Amino acid sequence: MTSQTPIYEARNISKSYGSVDALVGVNLKIHAGEVVGLVGDNGAGKSTLVKCLSGAHQPTSGQMLLDGKEVEWKTPHEAIEAGIETLYQESGLAPDLSVSSNVFLGREELVKGPLGRLGFLAQKSMDKKAHEDLERVGIAVPASNRAVSQLSGGQRQAVAIGRAVSWASKIIILDEPTNHLGARQAGEVLNIIERVKSEGFGVIFISHTLPHVLQVTDRVAVLRLGRLVADKPTSEFNSETLLGTITGLIGE
Amino acid sequence: MDKAKFNAKGLLRNQQVILLVVLFAMAAFFTSQNSIFLTNAVFGNIISDWVPLVLIAIGETFVIISGGIDLSVGSAVGLSGIIAAFSMRYFTAHNMTDNLSLTLGLLISIGIGAVVGLVNGFLITKANMVPFVSTLVTLGAARGLCIVLTAGGPIADGPSNAIDLSVPKVGPFSYPGVAVLGLVIILGLFMHKARFGRYTFAIGSNAFAARSAGINVNRHLVKIYALSGALAGIAGMYFYLRLGVGSPTSGQSGELNAIAAVVIGGASLSGGVGKLLGTALGSLILVTVTSGLIIIGVAANWNQVVVAILIAAAVFSQGIRTLGKKNK
Numbered sequence A: 001m002t003s004q005t006p007i008y009e010a011r012n013i014s015k016s017y018g019s020v021d022a023l024v025g026v027n028l029k030i031h032a033g034e035v036v037g038l039v040g041d042n043g044a045g046k047s048t049l050v051k052c053l054s055g056a057h058q059p060t061s062g063q064m065l066l067d068g069k070e071v072e073w074k075t076p077h078e079a080i081e082a083g084i085e086t087l088y089q090e091s092g093l094a095p096d097l098s099v100s101s102n103v104f105l106g107r108e109e110l111v112k113g114p115l116g117r118l119g120f121l122a123q124k125s126m127d128k129k130a131h132e133d134l135e136r137v138g139i140a141v142p143a144s145n146r147a148v149s150q151l152s153g154g155q156r157q158a159v160a161i162g163r164a165v166s167w168a169s170k171i172i173i174l175d176e177p178t179n180h181l182g183a184r185q186a187g188e189v190l191n192i193i194e195r196v197k198s199e200g201f202g203v204i205f206i207s208h209t210l211p212h213v214l215q216v217t218d219r220v221a222v223l224r225l226g227r228l229v230a231d232k233p234t235s236e237f238n239s240e241t242l243l244g245t246i247t248g249l250i251g252e
Numbered sequence B: 001m002d003k004a005k006f007n008a009k010g011l012l013r014n015q016q017v018i019l020l021v022v023l024f025a026m027a028a029f030f031t032s033q034n035s036i037f038l039t040n041a042v043f044g045n046i047i048s049d050w051v052p053l054v055l056i057a058i059g060e061t062f063v064i065i066s067g068g069i070d071l072s073v074g075s076a077v078g079l080s081g082i083i084a085a086f087s088m089r090y091f092t093a094h095n096m097t098d099n100l101s102l103t104l105g106l107l108i109s110i111g112i113g114a115v116v117g118l119v120n121g122f123l124i125t126k127a128n129m130v131p132f133v134s135t136l137v138t139l140g141a142a143r144g145l146c147i148v149l150t151a152g153g154p155i156a157d158g159p160s161n162a163i164d165l166s167v168p169k170v171g172p173f174s175y176p177g178v179a180v181l182g183l184v185i186i187l188g189l190f191m192h193k194a195r196f197g198r199y200t201f202a203i204g205s206n207a208f209a210a211r212s213a214g215i216n217v218n219r220h221l222v223k224i225y226a227l228s229g230a231l232a233g234i235a236g237m238y239f240y241l242r243l244g245v246g247s248p249t250s251g252q253s254g255e256l257n258a259i260a261a262v263v264i265g266g267a268s269l270s271g272g273v274g275k276l277l278g279t280a281l282g283s284l285i286l287v288t289v290t291s292g293l294i295i296i297g298v299a300a301n302w303n304q305v306v307v308a309i310l311i312a313a314a315v316f317s318q319g320i321r322t323l324g325k326k327n328k
């Protein structure tokens, strides 16, 4: 593990939904070029932590530091602007919009000139670039002007991943990205993770498929009932000890 | 489907084409029953009814695509029209020229409509009320204000040339009608070619996705409801021109006609889907039915039954078309 400052760090994060304590004093560090696995049982708090890190929710208490500087996200927009892209577990795509409209959602290209100032869209150019972006990421999707609702579950997931990977500049958070995917496509996602890692991004990878976690991560953080119960290099785990830590059969 | 395989089945999946067919069939039927239907006077009347309806129906289309509903548009028409009427009466009494007073009247009417829409927007985004309830509140409040402010009577003594403006000049269109037609086209471009529309569709399709893509969903919703209100304000002024007075009952049950037009036009009440052209045609079908039934001598109350059947048919055909899509 590197000793330089992490690009992203969560310190002592707690989050309650009413009376439910979804996270209690959680710490997590992500370095550039590092893939951190985040695992835990259903309801352990993984998605909640993701939402705090991505600005979708605000933690009840705790600090977040980006490049060593404290940050606070009031909206997902602020986190996006800072270079953090997130693939959420629940669909982050608008099914009635086309593939390219989804890839460009929230950062549409406008036509040049006065019409652009009125908000008119450069749709052709976005269609083309979305196609190129997804191809560059290694994701084969059908025509980028097709509605997302007409894609298969796996294709949708691919678009969502492509969207996150093509816009991120620092951190990519993937909450169960291999959901709905066949074995081959899941393998492609793992390849994508390895590639963005080599490009220097910090990646948080959430999955219930432990072999994937062991294969692709550098470090694994384990959440149980909202608490961080382990955070160690992946090499110190095998599938049995990781499963034991998740279920609580192996204490910390 | 690619262009080479463009066929009759594909055409029938296109809601706009179906609407046009329905429209022509209706016109042919009414004409066969009473040839008076095919005259400029009747068309002029139909267009005069269409203009205010299409204005509020377009606002309603943006709202419904965003996943909401605006029940207040009819009341906003009434309230903006009478406040404008009061203002223009005051301006006229103070010797302002007719044209200036009409211009100010229009701006005031738009402003009042927009205020009603802003109230809706704030109730929805700040007070977290569902659109159905918040716009029900403003529906009641605005209509109540209309009656209170006017004691139920018309507000007259405005600019004397107002009513001239509602006379057809360009085919069946009056000059304000032509302006509204232009506005309809511009709003269509904003809905389907510009970011404003894109965000509207995105929010109605998946609000979570829109928010996590960095869109300020609440701010956009406030804009949409304000737009809906402002368009109702223009409709309020249009009724003023048509009647030559401000009437507290203008726009009454306009919300129902607007929603009917939107649904007939093919938008989905669950949000994310809709076309402005569909709404424009849906509005045209509604006003054509109303005029046609009167002309062929059917009792006025049948109108509601026919409209109900049209709505049911539209929703039914929508179901069929989505099935067709899913089976592909």
Ligand SMILES: Nc1ncnc2c1ncn2[C@@H]1O[C@H](COP(=O)(O)OP(=O)(O)OP(=O)(O)O)[C@@H](O)[C@H]1O
Pocket: A017, A020, A021, A022, A040, A041, A042, A043, A044, A045, A046, A047, A048, A049, A089
């Ligand atoms: N919006 C919410 N409102 C109330 N409680 C919530 C909300 N979101 C999550 N929770 C609760 O917080 C806890 C953590 O949920 P979270 O979604 O973070 O779990 P997770 O680790 O992602 O689980 P999974 O593996 O099933 O995705 C759960 O008890 C859940 O019921």
Ligand SMILES: [Mg+2]
Pocket: A046, A047, A048, A089, A175
């Ligand atoms: Mg989760």
